[in-house]
Amino acid sequence: MNKKTNIFKDPYPIIFLLFFIYPIIPFIGKFRTLGAELLIWCIFALSFNLVLGYAGLPSFGHGAFYGVGTYAVALTIMHFYSKGVIIPLIIAAFFGGLFTFFYGYLIKKKRGIYFALLTVAFSQILYVIGFRWDEVTGGETGITSLKIGTFLGIELKNPLYLYYFIFFVFVISLIIIRKIANSPVGQILRALKQDEKRAQYLGFNTEKYVWYIFTVSGIFAGLAGGLYCILYSSAFADTLHWVKSGDVVMATLLGGGLVNFYGPIVGSVIFIIAREFLSAFWDNWMLLYGLSFVIIILFIPTGLLGIVENIKERKHRDSLNNGNNNLTMNEKDKPAKILTKEGNDGPIKD
Amino acid sequence: MNVSLVLALFFNGIVLGLIYAVVAVGFSLVLGVAQVINFSHGLLFAFGAYFFWSISSVAGFWIALFLSPILVAMMGLCIELLLIRRVYGQDPLFGLLITFGFALAMEEVIRMVWGKVAYSVSTPMFARGQLFIGDIIYSKYRIILAVFSLLILLLVWWVITRTSFGAIIKAGMFDSEMISALGHNLPLLRTGIFVIGAFLAGLAGVIAAPLWSIKSGMGTDILMPAFIIALIGGLGSIKGTIIAGLLVGTVTSLAVLFIPRFTDILPYLMLIVVLFYKPKGLFGEVTILGEVREE
Numbered sequence: 001m002n003k004k005t006n007i008f009k010d011p012y013p014i015i016f017l018l019f020f021i022y023p024i025i026p027f028i029g030k031f032r033t034l035g036a037e038l039l040i041w042c043i044f045a046l047s048f049n050l051v052l053g054y055a056g057l058p059s060f061g062h063g064a065f066y067g068v069g070t071y072a073v074a075l076t077i078m079h080f081y082s083k084g085v086i087i088p089l090i091i092a093a094f095f096g097g098l099f100t101f102f103y104g105y106l107i108k109k110k111r112g113i114y115f116a117l118l119t120v121a122f123s124q125i126l127y128v129i130g131f132r133w134d135e136v137t138g139g140e141t142g143i144t145s146l147k148i149g150t151f152l153g154i155e156l157k158n159p160l161y162l163y164y165f166i167f168f169v170f171v172i173s174l175i176i177i178r179k180i181a182n183s184p185v186g187q188i189l190r191a192l193k194q195d196e197k198r199a200q201y202l203g204f205n206t207e208k209y210v211w212y213i214f215t216v217s218g219i220f221a222g223l224a225g226g227l228y229c230i231l232y233s234s235a236f237a238d239t240l241h242w243v244k245s246g247d248v249v250m251a252t253l254l255g256g257g258l259v260n261f262y263g264p265i266v267g268s269v270i271f272i273i274a275r276e277f278l279s280a281f282w283d284n285w286m287l288l289y290g291l292s293f294v295i296i297i298l299f300i301p302t303g304l305l306g307i308v309e310n311i312k313e314r315k316h317r318d319s320l321n322n323g324n325n326n327l328t329m330n331e332k333d334k335p336a337k338i339l340t341k342e343g344n345d346g347p348i349k350d
Numbered sequence: 351m352n353v354s355l356v357l358a359l360f361f362n363g364i365v366l367g368l369i370y371a372v373v374a375v376g377f378s379l380v381l382g383v384a385q386v387i388n389f390s391h392g393l394l395f396a397f398g399a400y401f402f403w404s405i406s407s408v409a410g411f412w413i414a415l416f417l418s419p420i421l422v423a424m425m426g427l428c429i430e431l432l433l434i435r436r437v438y439g440q441d442p443l444f445g446l447l448i449t450f451g452f453a454l455a456m457e458e459v460i461r462m463v464w465g466k467v468a469y470s471v472s473t474p475m476f477a478r479g480q481l482f483i484g485d486i487i488y489s490k491y492r493i494i495l496a497v498f499s500l501l502i503l504l505l506v507w508w509v510i511t512r513t514s515f516g517a518i519i520k521a522g523m524f525d526s527e528m529i530s531a532l533g534h535n536l537p538l539l540r541t542g543i544f545v546i547g548a549f550l551a552g553l554a555g556v557i558a559a560p561l562w563s564i565k566s567g568m569g570t571d572i573l574m575p576a577f578i579i580a581l582i583g584g585l586g587s588i589k590g591t592i593i594a595g596l597l598v599g600t601v602t603s604l605a606v607l608f609i610p611r612f613t614d615i616l617p618y619l620m621l622i623v624v625l626f627y628k629p630k631g632l633f634g635e636v637t638i639l640g641e642v643r644e645e
Binding site: 052056058060106112113115116117118120121122124125128129131132133134242243246249250253284286287288289290291292293294297298301 | 381385387433436437440441442443444446447448450451452453454455456457458459461462570574577578581611612614615618619621622625626
């Protein structure tokens with residue numbers, strides 16, 4: 001396989017390049033805050049997709065961990081440390097991870113509908129705390145007009161610097177998340193998604209991996225939330241509400257997180273831009289927003305990249321049917337589960 | 351502490367709990383038989399209240415009381431046939447998201463049709479005034495409301511536990527494949543359950559309308575308590591749902607005396623405690639959903 005196809009299969013350098021030159025793209029490049037929010041959402045959706053797309057766990061409360069991140073940064077800056085931004089962000093990631101670590105312990109054994117129910121219920125606890133605990137979280141009004149510190153001595157008041165700082169965090173996060181997704185753990189999670197019993201028979205402690213990936217996902221969700229707080233220098237309880245958790249699920253599904261690692265990025269970009277424009281021009285945009293859930297679930301459940309993949313697969317199958325090119329048969333088309341004579345499953349190693 | 355105040359709060363809690371239970375029973379039945387987390391259940395509750403407001407201003411109280419839940423049930427029928435039917439047997443997130451999206455869209459429709467202002471419905475003539483129970487003065491309407499909700503809940507409980515239709519429903523929660531193998535029409539059963547759930551949600555919206563103000567967000571507000579109560583009571587258990595409803599209602603109502611600002615959080619804490627000791631909920635039975643693997 002040559003390098004060109006490689007880049008299209010795993011196009012993170014292209015994504016980095018696109019976001020790097022974003023501020024000079026005509027028309028849209030002017031909206032630096034929008035660009036920064038896109039990056040934040042990409043981190044958030046990528047982290048969420050570790051749970052949904054890789055482990056196949058229907059979490060519907062991820063907004064809460066994002067919200068925890070925003071409050072962690074806001075409170076740290078307000079009370080303890082306001083010089084730099086790195087320490088508040090680390091604290092945000094830590095608390096995002098701490099909460100998912102705790103929740104993960106409680107729900108690692110649940111699957112399917114029960115898992116979804118409990119993630120909704122637990123995330124709602126954080127919302128009530130954020131909304132009611134006025135002394136600490138500012139209650140309904142939230143925490144506003146924070147003084148954001150510097151990064152390596154660079155003032156982040158300039159939107160361009162802020163954009164590139166968030167871009168920098170995005171690059172690091174994407175590389176780490178991609179590494180985790182392609183690691184053996186990622187493989188085990190995919191096995192778990194297909195057939196958990198089988199994965200257990202192979203000797204994997206699937207509950208441990210669910211717990212692990214849920215925690216990792218929470219760390220990055222907290223980090224994304226922390227960046228959001230730095231971007232808007234404020235934190236609101238709204239981000240913790242379960243209705244908001246729908247956003248990230250929507251973005252992930254829309255892009256095709258179920259079939260492709262980069263689905264969440266495609267979805268986030270389309271979702272955020274569409275939301276910005278619709279809400280600016282149409283008061284009742286929520287109508288379209290709600291209906292788009294229905295349309296996606298009914299007609300394109302695998303998302304936009306899923307459609308692309310389907311077309312590719314169909315073309316590939318056609319070329320096979322034409323009788324030529326049998327050698328191009330790739331991993332996916334090989335029969336995956338071969339029963340050997342002993343009744344064991346076929347080759348497991350790789 | 352003032353005893354009559356405590357008693358009044360306690361009664362308020364019971365009324366609240368019974369309304370919650372009526373909503374939660376429908377939610378729980380749909381969850382059990384159709385295996386869909388129905389996020390549009392709160393919306394049906396809101397529509398019950400709005401229909402009641404509109405119809406009662408034109409045609410009077412009794413016709414509105416009769417007509418609104420039926421209209422909501424018909425809405426439920428449409429939702430089931432057009433949307434939820436398509437996601438049976440798929441990832442649970444799909445059912446959740448499709449009802450969630452639909453509820454968001456319809457909430458916007460409510461805002462477009464009825465506007466953003468909150469409405470209030472006056473209590474019907476026959477239910478106005480107070481009753482004296484010992485030293486306590488208590489609103490007549492709340493008592494009528496409590497009795498009415500209790501009757502509905504008992505009726506549902508009787509149907510589920512004592513009739514052959516109820517037996518099929520319960521069997522559907524245990525093993526839906528088996529009941530279709532035994533010759534029962536599973537899709538029809540699911541549709542029926544959804545319509546019944548919608549009817550109950552609409553009815554709860556109607557009877558709660560004079561008590562609370564009618565606003566577009568009321569569906570979202572009632573969804574979480576209903577959800578929590580269904581989980582605490584144990585999925586599929588009517589008895590458990592009623593008891594959990596009363597428990598949540600009275601505890602949150604009485605907690606106003608001690609921690610006025612954090613009453614909303616108590617149902618969630620109760621949920622965590624219950625699930626920690628009894629993963630299937632208080633009276634939960636083994637259902638398909640209850641794939642809670644215990645050590």
